[in-house]
Amino acid sequence: MTVVAGCDVGSLTSKTVIMRSGRILGNAIIKSKPNPVESAQTVMQAALAACGINMADILCCIGTGYGRNNIPFVSDVKSEISCHGKGAQWLLPSARTVIDIGGQDCKTIRIDNAGQVVRFAANDKCASGTGRFLEVMSGVLDISVDELGNLSARATAPVTLASNCTVWAQADVIKFVNSGCPLADIGAGINTAMAKRVAILANSVKPESDIIMTGGVAKNKGVVSTLEKLLGHQIKKSRKADPQIAGAIGAALFALETINSR
């Protein structure tokens, strides 16, 4: 049986997915280490352990992500854009637009029905609209990034942040905290500022339904629901797997293509 793997070494988290016959056998997500080689080895070991497979069983492994050129056990590397496109299409066959928000970047990708990239826009220069923005703000509020996502639903009078820039927004949030503003209202304001920035990028590729989000921030309900309002489109979810591993899924699917074409 053809066992393949995809390894996505990101700036904040690293992911590995092991697939067989188009199904996920096992996967792992870890916090990236300063050394990408270590990240790759650790997350691969974790994924192998999760499904009781040995490294030798994997016929082909493709790498992607920021640290892709440092993965010792891959036969080839593919761009994050193509891997997220392919992975998203596997997660949701009707997906035609992918919004991927990672730890330090944001990408929006239009794909065709085969998961091939039609056009894309990316931001990896500005912290605003990336996972980093939420990390900084949740730090000010002294809550986890996961808790931040739940605040929008509980807000009664959401604040408006004066700026999308992480630096200015952080100063704004501090002011709101010091003035005794309810946590939920501030949290809603943060999620909205985040969604606004992402929407600008997303609209630049003229999003089409179905829209799916990948990357860790896809799990933030506040950002997702605000983004839906701003884009005027529903954002679909997939029950097949965690959206954070979409890139690794795409890489594994590329590995399968490589095997099949040999």
Place this chain on the structure above:
Amino acid sequence: MIVAGCDIGSLTAKAILLENDEIISSAVIRTKSRPAASAREVIQTALMRAGSKLEDIACLVGTGYGRNQIPAVDRVESEISCHAKGAHHLMPTVRMVIDIGGQDAKAMRIEEGGAVAQYRYNDKCASGTGRFLEIMAEALEIPLAEMGAIADQATEKLVITSQCVIFAETEVISLVNAGKQTADILNALHRAMAKRVAALARSIGVAQDVVMTGGVAKNKGIYTALGKALNLKIKSLNGNDPQLIGALGAALCAREHADNG
């Protein structure tokens, strides 16, 4: 006849008193929470230094972020026109003014007579503003005022690839953890910031002579790095405090207005 110019910025407030074309006093203070209070204090300080009273001021022109809150102001003018006017008055050959303030950055191209031909500013992104340096000074635990001097002692050419303050800060932490020298890191930071500002300047077309205004111009490291990034020598304002140029321009507007009755 005494006239006054008052520049209420986001971080500092500045005032200049002019009497018959001479600067008789000036003041710079950190802003208070209310622009009106900042204006009152900085004007009072300048008056005290000149030995004058508020009633002696024939005309007061305000500029800057808080200009509309200056008590008893006679007129307000944009920061762009005031910085251009102030710089051109001190150096008639100036054709480009780059003003880096606490929370914004502006580039202006000036015509021969001193009128503003074109300008562009950034007040949306902290990169390329004084805030970048403030945050890095905190991260490296060194006084802001010493950054330029320390950066000058660099020996190893490091590269900081990010211009975004947040991402650059992460790079700084990695460099510190890798045991790199503070002077080298600072030098790299100055170059990263200069790149951002140079891009702003280039977007409207650079023309010499170029001068810098605003508080950040006092940082020799940025001064040098920006000159290198633009591939030219940035002219100095002959000992005049670059932070006061906006207030100077406002005072010159006040003089024109008072002259015209």
